[in-house]
Amino acid sequence: MAEVPQEAASSQTEDNSKTASTSQTATNSLLTDFKFTRLLNTTSQGRRIILLGTISSQPALLIAERGAFSTDPRHLTSLPKLLSHIQNLGDNDIYRWYLASSTPTKTLDNPTPPDLKLNLIYPCTEKHIQKHSFQQVRYVVETPEIYSKYVRPYMRLCREEGRLNWVFNILEGRKEQENVLFRSAESDPQDDFLLLPDLNWDRQTESSLHLLALVSRRDIWSVRDLKKSSVPWLRHLRSTLATTVAGMYPDVEVDMLKFYVHYQPTYYHFHIHIVHVNLDATGTQAIGKALGLDHVISQLEHMEGGDEEAGMQMVELGYTIGEASELWTRIYLPLKEGREPMVSGDSEPTGSG
Amino acid sequence: MAEVPQEAASSQTEDNSKTASTSQTATNSLLTDFKFTRLLNTTSQGRRIILLGTISSQPALLIAERGAFSTDPRHLTSLPKLLSHIQNLGDNDIYRWYLASSTPTKTLDNPTPPDLKLNLIYPCTEKHIQKHSFQQVRYVVETPEIYSKYVRPYMRLCREEGRLNWVFNILEGRKEQENVLFRSAESDPQDDFLLLPDLNWDRQTESSLHLLALVSRRDIWSVRDLKKSSVPWLRHLRSTLATTVAGMYPDVEVDMLKFYVHYQPTYYHFHIHIVHVNLDATGTQAIGKALGLDHVISQLEHMEGGDEEAGMQMVELGYTIGEASELWTRIYLPLKEGREPMVSGDSEPTGSG
Numbered sequence A, B: 001m002a003e004v005p006q007e008a009a010s011s012q013t014e015d016n017s018k019t020a021s022t023s024q025t026a027t028n029s030l031l032t033d034f035k036f037t038r039l040l041n042t043t044s045q046g047r048r049i050i051l052l053g054t055i056s057s058q059p060a061l062l063i064a065e066r067g068a069f070s071t072d073p074r075h076l077t078s079l080p081k082l083l084s085h086i087q088n089l090g091d092n093d094i095y096r097w098y099l100a101s102s103t104p105t106k107t108l109d110n111p112t113p114p115d116l117k118l119n120l121i122y123p124c125t126e127k128h129i130q131k132h133s134f135q136q137v138r139y140v141v142e143t144p145e146i147y148s149k150y151v152r153p154y155m156r157l158c159r160e161e162g163r164l165n166w167v168f169n170i171l172e173g174r175k176e177q178e179n180v181l182f183r184s185a186e187s188d189p190q191d192d193f194l195l196l197p198d199l200n201w202d203r204q205t206e207s208s209l210h211l212l213a214l215v216s217r218r219d220i221w222s223v224r225d226l227k228k229s230s231v232p233w234l235r236h237l238r239s240t241l242a243t244t245v246a247g248m249y250p251d252v253e254v255d256m257l258k259f260y261v262h263y264q265p266t267y268y269h270f271h272i273h274i275v276h277v278n279l280d281a282t283g284t285q286a287i288g289k290a291l292g293l294d295h296v297i298s299q300l301e302h303m304e305g306g307d308e309e310a311g312m313q314m315v316e317l318g319y320t321i322g323e324a325s326e327l328w329t330r331i332y333l334p335l336k337e338g339r340e341p342m343v344s345g346d347s348e349p350t351g352s353g
Helices: A024-032 A073-082 A126-132 A144-160 A165-171 A228-248 A293-301 A326-336 B024-032 B073-082 B126-132 B144-160 B165-171 B228-248 B293-301 B326-336
Strands: A035-043 A048-055 A058-066 A084-092 A095-101 A116-121 A137-142 A193-197 A210-215 A257-262 A271-276 A290-292 A317-322 B035-043 B048-055 B058-066 B084-092 B095-101 B116-121 B137-142 B193-197 B210-215 B257-262 B271-276 B290-292 B317-322
Touching (some): A035 B126, A048 B073, A058 B126, A095 B024, A116 B024, A126 B058, A137 A326, A144 A326, A228 A257, A228 A271, A228 A293, A257 A293, A290 A293, B144 B326, B165 B193, B165 B210, B228 B257, B228 B293, B257 B293
Antiparallel strands (some): A095 A116, A193 A210, A257 A271, B084 B095, B095 B116, B137 B317, B193 B210, B210 B271
16 A cells, blocks of 8 residues: 555564564574664553664664563463562552562563553452453444433433532532642633543643543533533633643643543533543543544534524434443343333432442 | 542552552562462453452452553663564564563573564664654644635645555555455445455454445545535445444454544545454544544534535544644644645645655
């Protein structure tokens, strides 16, 4: 393919196990002859490095990437025993964190830095095992009908079960104030928000910044509640968020930020994800989970219908959900099997814990 | 936060370098006492494994993750010298691929599987160095005006420069037919497409399936050319693609597939990405690069305006671009600096190679 560099086209290791054209020894010594000059780049959360150097005085690039673990049971059995240079980073009840080396090497002149991050849960419960087991994910398309008939009642149930108390506690200043990085004081209280760090952010590295903006108003459960009439409010919020965040972190410029919302979100109180463009994109930013805020704003703006009627409740939204999720077991699996979903139906919500 | 398990809340290693409460020896021997029972899950492209086992007959979970490389120049200098068990996977001109172990361990009874994937480019050129160096990314919002005035002419230029010849060669069966996994024969030729493997897919592992659907028609340069009137065509295409792919791969079901398009794409001939939901999401699926196909279809369907006028050319689209990209240097940087972008303007395109 004309636009595809040869190097990418041939980097599929599975396809490249053909016999080497040069002798094994000669080609291997090339690698060990590599003389490091400087680090060009690191990607994949530091697990891929690109080194510039020389071999026989000619320039060379060495790209090193941490490989997948072998899943051979013999290797998995011996793995814990081979650990060395174990550093305990912290303990909290049954949770423990470590750094370690995967091999019992003892080259004292060149100690290798730890190559493993470890997390031990001991003793663990059935719930831990379930949470960490493989779960098949499904992609579903939520039509306006499925939304209004099943998903909206499910959202109401979640809110009534008190799952949002922690949000309201933060918003009202009763709890977790040490996590609030910014609390706005807009002239119109409808415009207010507060900024929290995402749990996966270390709160320090600006190039991997990940914040959550929780809006103060409580009438927007999710992106589905946004109307054409919400556009001015959204535009104001988006621009205030950009300037606020750029003001808080000196190395962050407004065009280094991406804004998105989750659908389905983890909790049904409208919140916006703000990430640095340099943050390695993982599932949180992916299609099927994330919707670009600018995309949604522009979509609303050009929607057919009146300002108050037209809104995101009219459209189809596709997303991925795990087979263990309530949305799958209560709504989408029954629909797939031609059964009627049971969300709330009766007036008694299924639990209030 | 109510919905956040303690374990996640405390797993930020940077924040957890507090002194361990238990003695170093006792807590470390916990790790090495771990007796493996079974593998619960692998994530992060196999670089994170979750093991179920026991310690003193009580259940325990061990989560092991490949760590980031140290960027200490001393370590980077010694890294190539410490490589052992080097396996050459293939050579192609100046490109070489290897697997290797990062430490010169010689435990013959327990040989550790290779933990590094290596890619050597030797000798390399200035262009290789540029391509692999860090490049700041910017998030830009393309308004309908920027699109029609600058980006559309830029797209035309790219097409005129012959950058699409490889696409047309594949479509017309002149080249790379070994890469065509499926070629449709629809009753209306407008509906035809062919399926290619994405370069990052090994062509075998169904759970990481990544295909590209190239449409046969040539009048759609990008998502910007989709109109409200395109909706029936898009819906037909989407459903044909889903059943075709599920038919080709026995373990793939239609609700295990996600569909998206890139904007900006790498080349200006409309193509759709099809990925398995289990494929680890990286930048290719991220907000600021990918638009969910179902989202776009529904957006078009509910757009204000007539079938032929209303379309994606009317909306704002935000995306990320590297500072070395032509879109940045020719269009967005000038706009940011208050200068007039120079795309084509004059009748002579800037190059035809």
